[in-house]
Amino acid sequence: MRTLTAGVACLLALIPLSLASAATDEHVSARATANLIDNEGQEIGQVVIRQGPNGTLFNLELEGLPPGPKAIHIHSVGTCDDHDHGFQDSGGHLNPEGRTHGLMNPDGPDAGDFTNFYVHDNGYAWAELFNERASLDGSFGAQMLDDDGAALVIHENPDDHVTQPIGGAGARIACGVIVSD
Template identity: 60%
Template structure:
């Protein structure tokens, strides 16, 4: 029987990230603390810049079970939980693309794969986006620009094509992305 070594997330992220290049403006890592609509903490995200995109590791709890959409929104605020985090505005989308990973006229830079919340309300997952950069890599949307960005979780899954948000429904959790 073969034995496999397990690498920590930090080790995997470091391998995936490679060297931080000048076009990333030196930003190698960022994080987000998620809150729900009652302003309760529901977990964290760690974002790591790589030469071809950003790895996003989520460690969440206290969410309703089932598939959920998660997107990068264009303004770094979660100041209005009672209103459903609408202050974070729409998706990160400087190129004006249509929404959806499966859309032939998309995707926009805020589009991410769905996540699945387990029956106990938890999520531990790593995803990757080649569409965005923490610090401004050429050809990718900048997450940490002047008004920042937020990661926003919706109540439903994203169908990856319906405009404007893939049928994802109301926003249920939000985390402001901040450089580490």
């Protein structure tokens, strides 16, 4: 009887978790992923992207990057094929409104701007970033999944959120094409 009671108690404890998950999922209107590669073309992790009613959430989990703070931006073209040439084919930031770069710039930010994230000494990074200026399907802000797609690009340094054109973030060291789930 004690085992049955404990089992029922465990099941009842899981109900709020499953309801919270269902409640979260009901507000997600679009999903996508980006598998990131480094300059050698090696996969270093994934970003899961979920669009909600007030913005888009980006969950990063990466391994194999140099330690320290890093900038990440949404770039306007969905390609990372030129990994050996610094991911230049991904173009500039997603910025259909022609805004100035920088979260702290009075004339910014552009749709591709994010806060920085941190890579630990062992090369591991986990971060959750939010952007209310870009959507997967174009229902608000700039559209990531348009005809030429979009990519997430990581830079070697942090973004100072003011300096043009990329906040002094330096070379592009990783890239991932955003693909609808």
